[in-house]
Structure formats: structure tokens, C-alpha cells
Amino acid sequence: MSDVLLEAKNITMQFGGLKAVDSLAFQVKQGQLAGLIGPNGAGKTTVFNMLTGVYQPTSGAVFLEGQSLQGLKPYEISHRGVTRTFQNIRLFKGLTVLDNVLIAGHQHMRYGLFAALLQTPHFLQSEKDLHDKAMELLKIFHLDTKAHEPSCSLPYGEQRKLEIVRALATDPKIILLDEPAAGMNHSETHHLMETIAKIRDQFKLTVLLIEHDMKLVMGICENIIVLDHGIKIEEGTPQKVQGSQKVIEAYLGVEEGL
């Protein structure tokens, strides 16, 4: 199984007496488009927070390409190639669209403070390259015309898109999308589906997404992990998950008295 990119080995997250996630194990393969679904409060975002180092798992560990991410800070995990977007948009609101993307490129900048002070050719070249790359990314997502506008002035859908662009600018191996379609209407969601498929193919990325919009999840995900009360209740292809009795019960409840 050399093509496993991200692996969670029995990760558990305990907040006091509450087990938000209980020894969850799953694998995401290289180039896969995987989905993590489950009813509200199932612990999906907690899983993301463990994968990105915001929380340290109470027990168990996360592996990226076979290497443990245990004890690493979020920025170190980002340097390893795991990036994410947030459920409640967390853009750098006061900064321009372009700055948001440039900041994500920080980890690839190789000049020191003094190079910036002395305006060395290396500094100027790195800045120019970063700038060009950011504009290119923005162009792919049709945000280049708004590059110099404050990011908080973008409409909601574009803010979500900018979060994805920003995440891509870190040059990740895997991108975790936390409810990318939340608050979007039908056509926006449809557009987003195409975008996600596009970034996977174009950037040769692996994608793991949390989503409530079943149409989106069933439409594009190849492997789906279903979580309920912190426990994995089902995993498999969309067809398998859709037909699973356990999943239906988790979402709709158990029929009684029949």
C-alpha cells in the first residue's frame, strides 16, 4: 500500500468526558477525492483539526506518506503539505485578495530579513516570482481582476473560492475542504463541484472534503467515510454508502414500532 498519502491510525479526541472522535481509522490514497460525511456534531471538523495539528489527538496518530505528524504544530504540518479551508471562512479580512494568497507562499520564501532591507536581486526575484505565481492562481479562479480589493468585500461564494486559492498557494499534497459548499445555492454548488474536480486533476492533488450537500459528495467523491458520534459507521463508494442501513439510520433515525 505505497500509494496511501494520509492515514489516520485509531485517532481519538477526548474533551473532558466527551469523546468527540473515537479511535477513527481511515486512509486517503494518492490522488483520491475522499469525502467525510456525517450528521451535525458527528466530529467531522474535529477530525480536520486533528489532521492539521490544531488539536493533538488524545491517542493514535496521523501519518503523511508514512511519517507521523504527531507533536507537529499546525504550521509545520502545513510545511509538510497538508492544507485546509475553514468551515466558517477565515480569510485575512483586512488584507487584499492578493495579499491573502501571497501570505500562503511564505513557507517557500528563502530570503532573510536583511535581504529585504538591502533589496538584493535574490529578494526582488523571489518576490516577483511569488507575485506572478499568485496572480496565475487567481486567474485560474477568475479572481485576478479583484486582486487588489480587500478580501472582505468579495461576495460569499468568491470568499470561499479565495480560501481554496489561498490553500493551493501553499503547494500542498493534500487539501482538506471543510464544507466548501456551505451557504451556496444550487448553481454555485454545481460550479464548485467542477472547481474541486479541476483542482484535483490540474494540481495533481489529493482532496478530502467535509460536506453536507449529498449531491456534491455523491457526485464527485470516490471514497466516502461516514462518521456518527465520533465513530466510523461506514466507508466505501457512494453506491455502497447510499445503500447502507447504518447510514440511513444515522441520518434519519431508527424506525420504531414496525
Add this chain to the structure above:
Amino acid sequence: MKFLKAPLLAIIALAALGLIFNFGLNAYFQLILLFAAVNCLMSMSLNLVNGYTGQFSLGHAGFMALGAYFSAYANTHWDLLPESVQAVEYFIYALGGGLLAAFAGLLVGLPSLRLKGDYLAIVTLGFGEIIRVALLNMDFLGGPRGYSGIPGFGSFLFSFIFASVWLVICFFTIWRVMHSTYGRGFLSVREDEIAAEAMGINTTSMKVRAFVLSSFFAGVAGSLFAHFTNFINPSSFTFLQSVNAVIMVVLGGMGSMTGSIVAAIFITVLPEALRPLQDLTGVDLRMVIYSLSLILVMILRPQGLFGDLELSDMWRKYVRRSS
């Protein structure tokens, strides 16, 4: 040597201005101008922490004191260079004072910048007081009597040029840092720490960098202050002095360098400019008007005089609107 062009031009322009002031103003106004320069250094450097990085430091006077006492001690005890190149010696001591303050900034910053928000304010406030009380009890530095007989430049023009050199160094250093990936890192810390971490920014290291750089220039400001007044004592570096620096940053607009400069000049000059009023009315209304004007600015422009814009941004906006 292209990177020196703009700073050199700025120094020459300031020196020319100094020459005008040298003949156009009396000694009293000249001293106020020198204090304004010191305050500019203080506000520009504090803006780096409080404005750009979004932290709250309340101990800037402590770093200033370190620089001031270092310079005072070095100038009276050491003799590095011959008399003819005294300015260079002063420059080295200012650098030394800055480095000492920066080192202190590192010591204070490393443990405390892991904390968030108000905690940092408390820690830095405590640090400032520790420095002041320590100085009060150091007899070889004069203790409460203060440190007198610090050599200065003797002439306003040289003092002003010396201050200009440091102002320009400070301005261009911070400006260029802010237009590099480190500056964007500082801003990202202010905007959203969690998102910054997720994007690969080591937020603690960013905060420490900003804090150390800021402390450095506060130390330099202290060194200049010591040269200009020839006498310092611990009560020059009280909590009030730190608050004064915060007021300048807030008044100028958090995150605006030019705003900090304008506010520093404004805050230094205003109380002095109001002096004639006292002769006219017979009552000392200076502090009343001073505080009223601060309140007014905060009501009318809560984001500060310049917000987070620079003079150059405002000029660009004005040009765009009028065309």
C-alpha cells in the same frame, strides 16, 4: 547600491530642513523638534507590534530606558574613537543600545508572545516597571538622582542630522520589512492566527521578530534621547511614557507608518503649542485641551488619523478620485 538611493535622498532632504530650522527657530523649538524625532522613533517602532502584528505591548519605555542608559554609560566611560569622529562613536553606541534593547525584547518576547492578547500587555507593563525600579536601585547609574553629564553634539544641526539618519534607517527598515514576506506574516498574525498557522506561518516566531525589531528601535530612541537631553533619570521612562507611545500609534492609525510619524509630531508639539494660551487666559488649560482633542479624534476617526493607510495610499486615492 541602489537600495541606498532613497534613504540617502531622504537624509539629505531632512538635513536641508535641519539647516533651515537651525537658523529659523530658537533653541526652545529646536529641542522640541529633537524630542519629536525621538517620539517618531518610538511610535514607528511600537506600530510594528501594536499596529501591524496586532499584539499589545505596554512596556516600550523600558526598552527606551535600556538604550538610553547604555548610551549614557558608554559615552561617559568608554573612548572608542578619536574626538574628530565622535558622531560615528555616538552612532555605534546607539546601535549598541538598540541591540541591548533588542536582546531584552527577545528575552521578554520568547516566553510571553506565546500568550494572546491582554496577557502580553501585562507582561510588558511589568517588564517596563522592572527596568525602571532596577535603574532606581543601581547606584553606578545614578539611581534616583539620574545620570548627568552625558555628552551631546553641542549643536542643533548635528543633533538633527544624527536623528534624521536614525529616523530614515528606522523608516526604511520597517517599510521594507513590511513589504516583504515577513511583513505579510506580521499582518497575517494580526488578521487571524489560526488561519496563519494553517497557511504555514510560524506565528510565534513572527511575533518575536516583530517584537525584537521594535525593541531595537525603542533602544535607539532612548540613546538619542540621552544625547539630546544630556541628563536622564528613571522617571523619564515611566509607564506614562509607554502609554504616550501607544497613544501616538492609536492616534496615527494602527498600521500606518506615516500616521505614526504625524501623530508623534502632533503629540509632541501640541502641549507646547498650547503654552501661549496659558499666558492669555491665566489658567493652565493645556492638558484639558490635549485630552479633549484626543477624545475628539477618537470619536470622529476611531480608526486613527490615517487608518491603516499610508500618506502615499491617500495621495493615490486622491488622484484617482479627482481624475
